Amino acid sequence: KAGVTQTPRYLIKTRGQQVTLSCSPISGHRSVSWYQQTPGQGLQFLFEYFSETQRNKGNFPGRFSGRQFSNSRSEMNVSTLELGDSALYLCASSPGQELVTGELFFGEGSRLTVL
Amino acid sequence: TQLLEQSPQFLSIQEGENLTVYCNSSSVFSSLQWYRQEPGEGPVLLVTVVTGGEVKKLKRLTFQFGDARKDSSLHITAAQPGDTGLYLCATDGGGSNYKLTFGKGTLLTVNP
Numbered sequence: 039k040a041g042v043t044q045t046p047r048y049l050i051k052t053r054g055q056q057v058t059l060s061c062s063p064i065s066g067h068r069s070v071s072w073y074q075q076t077p078g079q080g081l082q083f084l085f086e087y088f089s090e091t092q093r094n095k096g097n098f099p100g101r102f103s104g105r106q107f108s109n110s111r112s113e114m115n116v117s118t119l120e121l122g123d124s125a126l127y128l129c130a131s132s133p134g135q136e137l138v139t140g141e142l143f144f145g146e147g148s149r150l151t152v153l
Numbered sequence: 154t155q156l157l158e159q160s161p162q163f164l165s166i167q168e169g170e171n172l173t174v175y176c177n178s179s180s181v182f183s184s185l186q187w188y189r190q191e192p193g194e195g196p197v198l199l200v201t202v203v204t205g206g207e208v209k210k211l212k213r214l215t216f217q218f219g220d221a222r223k224d225s226s227l228h229i230t231a232a233q234p235g236d237t238g239l240y241l242c243a244t245d246g247g248g249s250n251y252k253l254t255f256g257k258g259t260l261l262t263v264n265p
Contacts, residue, residue: 042195071252080257081196081241093251128195141186142253144195 040065042145044129050151056117059148061129063110069134070112071142072104075126084127087112088134116150124152155180155246157256165262169231174259176242177224183247185225187216190239190258199227232263 043062051057063070072084083096087106104114110131116123126149130142158177166172176185184203188196200209202218202225209216213236215228229236239260243253 069251073255081243081253081255083252083254086251088251096252130195141198141201142196144197146193146195 042129042131042143044127044145044148046148047146048149048151050153051119052153053119053121055119056115057119057150058113058115059127059129059150061112061114061131061145063112063129063131064143067131067133067143068110069132070106070110071130071132072112072114073128073130074098075128075147076124081128084114119152121152124150126150155182155244155254157242157244157254159240159242159256159259161259162257163260163262165264166232168233168263168265170263171228171230172232172261173226173228174240174261175224175226176256178244179223181222182218182225182244184245185218185222186243186253187225187227188241188243188255190241192238196239196241229261232261234263234265237261237263 045060069088071086073081075081085095085104086093090106101117106112126147128144128147130144132142160175186201187199190196200216205222206220207218213230217226239258241255241258243255
């Protein structure tokens with residue numbers, strides 16, 4: 039079956055702009071998580087959604103937001119971009135019924151460069 | 154938030170050599186996952202260990218979970234260029250928080 043699909047794969051923005059990233063989970067998966075990956079900090083948790091509800095949020099400023107639609111697709115938005123937002127943004131899906139996190143299935147990521 | 158330390162940070166070896174990478178925490182792991190991330194790809198789960206002292210094998214990869222569940226190791230026998238990638242350990246920290254905390258990873262390069 040098809041894996042997790044993230045779009046766009048690459049994008050370049052300038053400081054102050056905003057960006058929206060999209061994620062389509064594996065069919066039947068209802069949980070979608072977002073992670074930011076940088077060389078210095080590694081993978082850091084942004085937020086997790088299940089059935090359109092945010093169940094957890096990481097320690098990121100309010101400029102980072104997300105949402106999930108009824109078909110489980112998810113988007114994340116970063117407003118007022120800063121140079122430090124340059125990173126690989128990874129989306130992951132899982133069935134989501136379990137209380138604790140099981141295996142996450144990651145997409146290939148969206149690589150954001152802020153100039 | 155549980156902190157995971159991975160060592161070494163970088164490892165470059167020749168094809169055919171053996172290697173071990175480590176993942177440690179000051180807190181007890183509820184469970185631990187190992188992922189491998191190849192260049193240009195997202196991480197892919199290799200194994201989940203849950204029980205202290207557990208050993209799991211995946212072809213040439215051997216995963217150990219410490220008896221006290223505060224450390225884990227990944228041993229690769231006769232490394233091949235296809236093993237090149239970033240090896241990440243991760244834990245959910247127990248409880249229903251719906252997130253994984255990752256170590257910063259070990260970047261392995263296997264040279265032909």
